[in-house]
Amino acid sequence: MLLIQRGEVKLDDPVCSYIPEFKGEGRELITVHELMTHTSGLPEDVETKTDWHGQAEAIKKACAAKLRTPPGTNFKYSDINFFLLVKSSDASAIPRWKFLCNARFMAR
Numbered sequence: 001m002l003l004i005q006r007g008e009v010k011l012d013d014p015v016c017s018y019i020p021e022f023k024g025e026g027r028e029l030i031t032v033h034e035l036m037t038h039t040s041g042l043p044e045d046v047e048t049k050t051d052w053h054g055q056a057e058a059i060k061k062a063c064a065a066k067l068r069t070p071p072g073t074n075f076k077y078s079d080i081n082f083f084l085l086v087k088s089s090d091a092s093a094i095p096r097w098k099f100l101c102n103a104r105f106m107a108r
Contacts, residue, residue, distance in 0.1 A: 018088035
């Protein structure tokens with residue numbers, strides 16, 4: 001929320017403006033707000049049957065996830081939303097480590 005308050009991430013922006021590979025099959029319509037409110041239309045989780053590890057692979061799988069419902073039409077808790085929110089914050093203008101340090105130490 002601090003990134004949103006500071007204007008680094010905008011609620012109404014499509015997720016693909018922060019994660020360019022998050023496009024196709026309607027994914028380019030999903031907004032940051034829809035990720036935060038679990039109304040993205042994405043499934044609950046990424047595929048977990050194969051042996052994969054790490055954030056990069058999770059994002060790759062999230063970018064390939066098929067929509068279950070049109071964005072903004074249905075609430076469904078989704079871990080994928082959080083993967084994408086973290087990646088979106090990483091793609092904002094201020095690197096996450098710098099932002100967190102400023103938020104922690106400048107708030108005093």
